Amino acid sequence: MKKKLIFITEALWIGGIETALVNLLNRLDYDRYNVTCLILRDCQEMAYRITPKCRLIVSDRQHAVTFREGYRYKRMYNLMEEPQHASKLRRLIWRILRFLLRAPEARRYAAYVKKQLGGEHFDTAVIYSDRAAETAVRAVSADRFLMFYHHGAMRKEYHDELGYRQAEKVIAVSEALAEKLKAYRPCYAGKIIAVNNLIDVSGVQTKSMAMPEIVFPKDCFNIVSCGRLAPAKGMDLAIAACAKLVQDGLADIHWWIVGGGPEEASLRAQLRALRMxxxxxxxxxxxxxxxxxRQADLYVQPSRFEGHCVTVLEARLLAVPILATQNAAKEQLEDGKTGRLCKLDAASIADAAAELYRTPDLRQALREALRRHDFEHDNALILQKLYALL
Structure with missing residues (x-):
């Protein structure tokens, strides 16, 4: 008889964590497992990438999607929405409302999801986003729970104690992240293990050959960075590093940043201020x-925090020379052999980028080293670890 698995996450918007989840769902052995994916927001940008063998359930507070019955307490939830550009008094009222309403609203929402699931029982529930942990533990009936942890930051990220307590294992997506999490949550150290993210080898290679909307100019040294426009990803450092490169005389460069997020306005202001x-x-x-x-002469990951960076993994697969901060990819790159690592500041990023700009032989050596790597072998080992847990 097939085992029943359910993966619970916040949403399927475009992002590294969501890409890693989609890759995992698509690689599972559906002859061995019946698989459900439950998302808690109607954000389905990446849903089309998931195999139809996986059942998708969307449980949104604002409106009914998969479930026929809507959520009755959405007004209570909406009262906790953070106000934008509000006065100090309005923000104080919001904090008080959030303090008073968060716990009772979370319990009501979990009860709603549990009712809609109709008592369905699963062998294993996998909490893929720790932000979904409370709902998962209260709403899902399962013999055992596992919980993933993806974030490089500790103090700046959400930690759900209910999820930590309920999970049989807490799966950090890299060895370094597992050690950091053990130090930060020592009472759960015995549960914490490391399993890296999978990569969709054929999918990334095929999609990379599509015609882009913008073809990079051949007379430029083209640098690419990808990531959410948020402080953790360090795109402000990328812009400052580019300014230093231009100031140092490298005028034939262009830096392309892929991503959206809350820092977009401030990054555009930074571009104007630096005349970049x-x-x-x-x-x-x-x-x-x-x-x-694929078009890049150099891929740069300037992140302040990462768990196991999916975009670095994808750039490695595409055999693009990579420069990353030590915070972003210390485990994923061997400095000087499969990429370059630098300190976490704009000057160090600029200096390392300038070195790679001036040494095409080094860039070619990095490309050749990456082409020799067997990513499917990595995937097989990762799946073996996951099957032993599931």
Whole structure:
């Protein structure tokens, strides 16, 4: 008899965590498992990528999607929505309302999901986003729970104690992240293990050959960075590094940034202040970023925090020379052999990028080393670890 699995996550918007989940769902052995994916917001940008063998359930507070019955307490939830550009008094009222309403609303929402699931029982429930942990634990009936942890930051990220307590294993997506999490949550250290993210080898390679909307100029040294426009991804450092490169005389460069997010306005202001509009282009969120990565002379990941960076993994697969901060990819790159690592500041990023700009032989050596790597062998080992847990 097939085992019944359910994966619970916040949403399927475009992002690294969501890409990793889609890759995992598509690689599972559906002869062994009946698989359900439950998302808690009607954000389905990546849903079309999931195999139809996986049942998708969408449980949104604002309106009914999969379930016939709507959520009765959405007004309570909406009262907790963070106000934008509000006065200090309005923000104080919001904080008080959030403090008073968060716990009772979360219990009501979990009860709603549990009722809609109709008592269905699963062998294993996998909490893929820790932000979905409370709902998963309260709403899903399962013999055992597993929980993934993806974030490089510790203090700045959400940690759900209910999820930690209920999970049989907490799966960090890299060895370094597992050690950081053990130090930050020592009472759960015995549960914490490391399993890397999978990569869709054929999918990334095929999608990278699509014709991009923008073809990079051949007379430029084209640098690409991908990631959510948020502080953790360090795109402000990329812009500052580009400014230093231009100031140091490298005028034939162009830096392309793929992604969207809350920092877009401040990054555009930074571009204007540094007069970098000619040298940096924000390409926005791209459903298929791989043609841009493939065109790059250099891929740069300037992140302040990462767990196991999916875009670095994808750039490695496409055999593009990679420069990353040590915070972004220390485990994923061997400095000088499969990529370059640098310190977490704009000057270090610029200096390392300039070195790679001036040494085409090094870039070619990095490309050749990456082409020799067997990513499907990595996937097989990762799946073996996951099957032992499921």
């Amino acid at each position: 509009d000619r040298y940096v282009t924000l390409l926005g969120m791209q459903d298929n970023p791989y043609p841009y990565i």
